[in-house]
Amino acid sequence: MTRSNACPLVMIEWEDSAQPLPSWSYLASFEPTGTILCASVGWLIRGDDQVKALAPNWGP
Template sequence: MPELVRIEWVDSGQPIPGWQWLSEVEARRAHRCVSVGFLVQDDEQTKVLAPNLGASNGGEDWDQASGLFTIPTVAITKIEKLTSVA
C-alpha cells in the first residue's frame, strides 16, 4: 500500500475576473494549502496523491486509485508521513 502522507504546499491565487487599473491592484500572495492522501507517485518533479484506493477483487490487493491530485515538488513546503491505526 502506498504511504499515507500530509503535504503542505503553496498554490497560485484564483484569477480576478475583468480588467483592473494597475494603480488599483492590491498586493497579493500565494495561498497556503494542505492535502492528505496516499502517495502514489514521488519523484523530483511531482508528488501525486490519491484520496481513494480500491481492491478490484474485494481482497487485500490495492490495485486502483481515484481522485488523483498532482502537486509540483517545488511548491511543497512540508511532507509528513502519517500512520494508520488498523
C-alpha cells in the first residue's frame, strides 16, 4: 500500500490540562492541577503555525 508524501506519518507531543475536579469547589480553595504531556500519532493532513490536524486512519 502506497502513502502520499503530502501527508507524512508524524507523532506530535502536546500539553493538556490534568483531570477535571470531581465536584464543585469554592474559588478560594481551588488549587491548580497542572498539565500532563500527551502524544498523538497520525498522518498530518494540515499543519501550520496555528493548527496541526492528524488523521489516525488512512483508507485506500
